[in-house]
Amino acid sequence: MVVMKRFAPVVLVALAAASSASAKGGAQAHLLRPLPTRATPGMLITVRWKVDVPGESGNRVGLSAVGMFVRLVGPGGASTVAAARENVGPPYSARIRVPKGGIRLVRFGVAGTTPFYFPLE
Numbered sequence: 001m002v003v004m005k006r007f008a009p010v011v012l013v014a015l016a017a018a019s020s021a022s023a024k025g026g027a028q029a030h031l032l033r034p035l036p037t038r039a040t041p042g043m044l045i046t047v048r049w050k051v052d053v054p055g056e057s058g059n060r061v062g063l064s065a066v067g068m069f070v071r072l073v074g075p076g077g078a079s080t081v082a083a084a085r086e087n088v089g090p091p092y093s094a095r096i097r098v099p100k101g102g103i104r105l106v107r108f109g110v111a112g113t114t115p116f117y118f119p120l121e
Contacts, residue, residue, distance in 0.1 A: 026054045027063060029108035029118040032091055039098040041074070047082075049108050050090035051118050062090040067111035070094050074101030083111070 032048040039045055047070045055061040068084040070092075082096035092108075109117040 027051055027118050028053075028060075028121040030121050031106070035103055035106060039103055041098050041100050041102060043098045044095055045098060046093060046095050047072075047106070048091055048093045050092065051108065052090070064089060065110050068092045069109055069111060069115075070096055071107040071109065072096055072099050072103050073105040073107065074099035075104045076101045 029049055029051050032050060035047065036043075036045055049070065051063040051065075051068070052060040053063050066086065068089065069081055070084070071079055071081045073079045078100035080097045080099045082094040084092035084094045106120065107117050108120065109115045
């Protein structure tokens with residue numbers, strides 16, 4: 001598991017993701033299975049997801065990218081980040097620790113000079 005450094009504060013990330021999402025042509029992230037409801041802080045869990053974009057014929061097609069990651073955010077703003085396994089997806093999978101306070105929010109993104117977050121559908 002590769003753990004990435006912390007990024008911008010959650011509030012700024014959420015605002016950036018909301019404005020960037022429309023600029024990325026309708027890309028959306030989807031959890032492939034629900035997050036554990038009884039996950040306790042420090043517990044290591046596996047998160048599986050996919051990202052898709054509108055296709056030419058109106059259907060949605062999977063987005064394949066290296067550098068995908070997941071961020072879990074706790075109620076107090078504490079967060080953990082883990083990179084997806086380097087097999088280019090979708091689907092993507094990462095092992096990540098539950099942040100202090102449990103899971104309040106999950107974010108999916110792709111690393112770059114400025115990380116980009118996909119809206120969760």
